[in-house]
Amino acid sequence: MSADRAPDAGEGRRGEHAAGNAAGSPATGGSPAGSGPGNPGAETSGPDSARRGVKRRHLLFGGAAAGLGALAAAGAALSGGSAPAPDTGAETAGASAAGTADRAGITGAAVVPFYGPRQAGIETPAQAHAVFLALDLKPGLTRQRLAALLRLLSDDAAALTRGRPALADTEPELAVHPARLTVTFGFGPELLALAAPGLAPAWLRPLPAFGIDRLSPDYTGGDLLLQLCADDPLTLAHARRMLLKDSRAFTTLRWAQSGFLNAAGSGPAGATPRNLFGQLDGTGNPRKAEELDRVVWGGPDIRPWLENGTSVVIRRIAMNLDTWDELDRRGREESVGRTLDTGAPLTGTAEHDEPDFGARNSLGFPVIAESSHLRRARSDDEQQRIFRRSYNYDDAPGAAGSSGGISNSGQIFVSYQADVDRQFVPIQQRLDQLDILNEWTVPVGSAVFAVPPGAPEGGFVGEQLFS
Numbered sequence: 001m002s003a004d005r006a007p008d009a010g011e012g013r014r015g016e017h018a019a020g021n022a023a024g025s026p027a028t029g030g031s032p033a034g035s036g037p038g039n040p041g042a043e044t045s046g047p048d049s050a051r052r053g054v055k056r057r058h059l060l061f062g063g064a065a066a067g068l069g070a071l072a073a074a075g076a077a078l079s080g081g082s083a084p085a086p087d088t089g090a091e092t093a094g095a096s097a098a099g100t101a102d103r104a105g106i107t108g109a110a111v112v113p114f115y116g117p118r119q120a121g122i123e124t125p126a127q128a129h130a131v132f133l134a135l136d137l138k139p140g141l142t143r144q145r146l147a148a149l150l151r152l153l154s155d156d157a158a159a160l161t162r163g164r165p166a167l168a169d170t171e172p173e174l175a176v177h178p179a180r181l182t183v184t185f186g187f188g189p190e191l192l193a194l195a196a197p198g199l200a201p202a203w204l205r206p207l208p209a210f211g212i213d214r215l216s217p218d219y220t221g222g223d224l225l226l227q228l229c230a231d232d233p234l235t236l237a238h239a240r241r242m243l244l245k246d247s248r249a250f251t252t253l254r255w256a257q258s259g260f261l262n263a264a265g266s267g268p269a270g271a272t273p274r275n276l277f278g279q280l281d282g283t284g285n286p287r288k289a290e291e292l293d294r295v296v297w298g299g300p301d302i303r304p305w306l307e308n309g310t311s312v313v314i315r316r317i318a319m320n321l322d323t324w325d326e327l328d329r330r331g332r333e334e335s336v337g338r339t340l341d342t343g344a345p346l347t348g349t350a351e352h353d354e355p356d357f358g359a360r361n362s363l364g365f366p367v368i369a370e371s372s373h374l375r376r377a378r379s380d381d382e383q384q385r386i387f388r389r390s391y392n393y394d395d396a397p398g399a400a401g402s403s404g405g406i407s408n409s410g411q412i413f414v415s416y417q418a419d420v421d422r423q424f425v426p427i428q429q430r431l432d433q434l435d436i437l438n439e440w441t442v443p444v445g446s447a448v449f450a451v452p453p454g455a456p457e458g459g460f461v462g463e464q465l466f467s
């Protein structure tokens with residue numbers, strides 16, 4: 001992916017962005033983005049907030065008649081005359097898909113470009129924090145309004161990911177550290193049925209029912225996915241709030257899930273993250289560019305539904321740490337088929353050694369058990385590969401969904417693949433039939449989304465579905 005563009009190129013687009021919102025929101029009868037009783041924090045007391053209140057009323061009641069200029073300047077007005085500009089060190093230093101810290105090495109300054117042929121947040125090395133939002137389209141939303149929503153959210157994402165305020169950003173100071181923020185869009189069946197029914201891929205439907213599933217509607221389905229990832233949780237909280245504010249005239253929130261890995265900089269860059277069972281999780285992922293191309297974006301054997309598009313499966317999987325605690329270290333390693341310290345297969349010594357499934361111990365049993373997670377997840381069929389990009393969750397013990405012990409933890413399992421039916425489903429079917437890990441894991445949520453290509457400069461995510 002190319003380096004991010006110069007900041008001023010984005011400023012012109014704030015006008016288009018603003019126009020879509022200002023002209024569109026009142027027609028729905030919903031609150032304009034960022035206003036109304038749903039946003040009590042928008043106008044607080046004090047001289048600063050009084051000034052903001054005045055500016056804000058300009059913004060809210062001026063509507064389309066206020067002109068594009070006024071709206072384009074909203075970010076600046078709200079911050080008292082000048083919108084905070086990001087430290088562009090990372091951009092001028094040549095930000096890559098991985099994002100780069102600026103010359104002083106500040107994590108918050110790193111930018112991952114939003115625009116590009118493929119959406120960011122997939123091949124991007126996993127950021128420390130993630131939020132997954134599944135939105136439902138409001139009943140009666142028209143195709144035209146859907147396009148307006150996608151433009152609005154794309155413009156917000158483009159601004160926030162480069163450290164600029166979103167439209168009518170009430171806390172623009174919270175936008176200044178992009179910290180490799182990415183916003184990745186996924187489309188559910190209802191959204192595609194409205195936008196472009198002829199283009200809906202066959203696999204875009206709920207996964208088949210699995211015997212291990214105990215799915216809750218609280219974490220299942222959805223029309224529009226927004227996957228937000230960043231190395232700074234404050235940046236992420238702000239981005240989530242801004243995107244939800246700007247989408248609330250069009251959508252309702254179906255579910256939200258927050259996940260985390262190690263804090264940015266805790267370990268060597270590119271190291272495989274650990275899950276809450278203490279295992280290295282992600283070792284078997286495709287790593288070479290050509291493997292990723294084929295698995296995620298499609299190849300000669302598996303065509304993507306749209307060029308540079310893919311699919312994402314999100315499964316919330318509860319992990320019972322309380323009963324996992326009862327298992328000794330050897331049992332833990334055998335359940336997966338890899339060691340806990342290095343992640344090496346039980347037949348090897350280093351993390352990326354190839355497992356030898358034919359190896360036997362002195363008693364003649366396979367060293368890597370037939371029922372281990374590694375053996376069951378691995379297929380000889382090259383088409384059955386996926387790219388996992390999961391996050392941990394660790395909620396308050398005792399809350400709904402907890403096992404009654406001292407943990408309420410698990411994994412937000414996230415996998416990208418060109419074709420859900422050909423790549424993901426056979427693996428999940430095998431794990432459903434047999435996998436020792438099932439003793440300690442329970443899928444409690446499930447959703448499938450089509451991931452459209454990225455937006456070109458000046459466009460919006462999903463635009464090709466409307467042409």
Ligand code: HEM
Pocket residue numbers: 275277279280281282283284285315317318319336338373374377378379386410411413424427428431437441
């Ligand atoms: C909480 C649930 C899960 C946990 C804790 C877990 C953990 C692990 C671990 C520790 C490994 C070995 C290291 C690695 O290659 O990443 C692994 C591998 C793998 N897992 Fe899972 N996993 C879970 C759920 C799933 C699910 C739902 C799927 C797909 C349906 C899946 C598919 C795979 C695949 C494809 C591999 C790589 C196998 C290979 O090396 O070829 N896992 N998992």
